[in-house]
Amino acid sequence: MEAKLTTKKILISISYPPLDSSKGTPFLTQNRQFQWTNTGNVIFPVIPAYAATYLQKKGYKIFWDDAIAEKISYNVWLKRLVNKNPKIIVLETKTPVVKKHWQIIKDIKANFSKKSQPVIVLMGDHVTALPEESLKYSSVDYILTGGDYDFMLANLVDHLYNKKPLAPGFWYRDKNKICNSGKFSLKHHNLDVLPIIDRKLTKWHLYAYNNTNYKYKPGAYIMSGRDCWWGKCTFCSWTTIFPGQSFRSFSVKHTLAEIENLVNNFNVKEIFDDSGTLPVGPWLKELCDELIKRGLNKKVKIGCNMRFGALNQEQYNLMSKAGFRFILYGLESSNQKTLDLINKNELVKNAVNTLTLVKNAHLEPHITIMIGYPWESRKDIEKTLNRARQIFKKGLADSMQATIVIPYPGTPLFKYCEDNNLLLTTDWDDYDMRQPIIKTSLTSQEQFNLVQSLFKGIINPEFIIRKILSIRSIYDIKFLANYGIKYIQKLKDFS
Ligand code: SF4
Structure with missing residues (x-):
């Protein structure tokens, strides 16, 4: 060369x-x-x-x-x-x-x-x-x-x-x-060796506005962990590149340097930490304490991905005090059999318990749901959708995403479908959530109708009244207006 x-x-x-x-x-x-x-x-x-x-x-x-x-x-x-x-x-x-x-x-x-x-x-x-x-x-x-x-x-x-x-x-x-050259290995890569991201080099402004994970703009992304300390859900495509047991995080010091750079040099108002699941335990406590001590909690809002059942009320309260706002959870299904089969390692009851703690701490939770698991019947799917509707009716979640489960190559779910002759196609172009890939008892149209009915079903009078009553500032009005538009565009994704 x-x-x-x-x-x-x-x-x-x-x-x-x-x-x-x-x-x-x-x-x-x-x-x-x-x-x-x-x-x-x-x-x-x-x-x-x-x-x-x-x-x-x-x-x-x-x-x-x-x-x-x-x-x-x-x-x-x-x-x-x-x-x-x-x-x-x-x-x-x-x-x-x-x-x-x-x-x-x-x-x-x-x-x-x-x-x-x-x-x-x-x-x-x-x-x-x-x-x-x-x-x-x-x-x-x-x-x-x-x-x-x-x-x-x-x-x-x-x-x-x-x-x-x-x-x-x-x-x-x-x-x-x-x-x-052999099987990849992550264990020798110390993340703290990496410099903080050069935001100008990577054209941060292109990504600072058009993203529903930000209520306050400009916004930016960080990832303080790679990738998820659970890392074993059988459908999750990133367990292929970050297998369970390989989880590493940047030090709190490094994460704070990323946050301070964004706040002080780019006037960023909201940061989304896109680690598969945010590190918890002493790491999270230290991060929150430092955000408060340095006054960053008054300057920037933070969002992250989290798992149900991972944190208690005291920890959510601390996160709220430290500037966290938006927390994403994978509900996936309300059938325990499904949670067990996808190795989510969670109990159905944890979802409502956690969402109650999160709302008590004045945080804004988002939930994601999937349908189209090969073993689920229409009755099972309806159970999940009804649970989601109840969650919204009770005001326990602020936003939601519903998708059709896709088995990606490299995941245990793909292997399960392959071994059980459940794949409808191996044309990769079709693996884009626009059509079911897994054989189930429901037709594609029935699955799409169910997803659409869920999107429509959560917008009930209680939800709308609660949203209007939650308006505190111009940011809330802009965010709600933007969210309404994105919601209609989202419906188009499933039309
Ligand atoms: S908890 Fe989320 S990020 Fe972690 S393995 Fe499961 S789906 Fe992937």
Whole structure:
């Protein structure tokens, strides 16, 4: 490879090419369940942003190329990329768009001259599960497996330009033979080695406004943990790149440095921590105490993902005092059999108990629900939907997302469906939540009707009156108006 190039001359592009579809905008990166959405929401890719910052610190030039967030056309994007002429192009992919990425790789290779062919890298949960597939069906050069894109990309660049050995976790071709450097390992990667994210480099403003996780804007994303300290739900696509037992977090000091940078230098008003589940225990107590001590609780609101049954009233009260506002929970189902089969390790009764504690602490909980589990009957689904309606009627949740469960390659749920002949298709294009993939006793239309009836059913008079009575400021009015619009757009996602 081009060992004579100095690091300053090596341009690395972290790219999200436009993915044109009548279904809407793709939700990639740390969205554990892929969706096309009509809501216009965009998500900041946190780990790729660490990769960009880390590589820049090592002296490489970075091009942050998120054409999805920039909303530019495919042709404009491709021309711009060719003009930039990067040596390495990195693409994060997911199951429903992997075939599109194979075609894009073909287009990139065809548009770059023979002399300046870039090295193309694919990363993400799908290619971690099926690394050979992309090498077989596309001209990608390297498959990066596991979720530590930052450490792994730094190693790959060092390998290509400084002849360092390749770390375990890469798949590539050698004389037309598919080879790999061994199973990826996360345990030697100390997250605190990473610099805080360079927000200008990673164009933070593109992601600061259009996201329903923010009531106060501009907003920003962080991830203080990788990824979830439970990490064993059988449907969760990110357990493929961050298997259970591999959970690590940044130190509280590092997390506070991220928060202070966003508040002091970018005037960010709300931060969403997109760790699969936020670290708890002494880590969370220390974070809350420091947020209060440093006065950050008066300057910024914080949101996060959490599990039912993980925290008590005192802990939620402390979070509320420390500036937390928005907490997301995966309810998934109200059938204990389902929670057990998906290895959620939760009790149905925990949901209402936890939501009561959360509301007592004046926090705003959001719940996510899935239908279409292969073992659930219509009666089981209705039980979940009725429970969700009751939760809203009692004012125990402020917002909700309902989706159809999709078995992604690499997850135990996919294997279960494969072993039991329950997959309706293995055309990855169809794994986008727009149609059921798992054989169940209900037709697709029946499943969609149920999801839509739930979205419509939660908007009852009690809910509306409670929302109006909860208005305290102009932020609340704007947020509610925006939420109403996104809600209608969301219904379109399931039409
Ligand atoms: S709780 Fe389950 S679904 Fe949520 S991030 Fe952890 S493993 Fe994934």
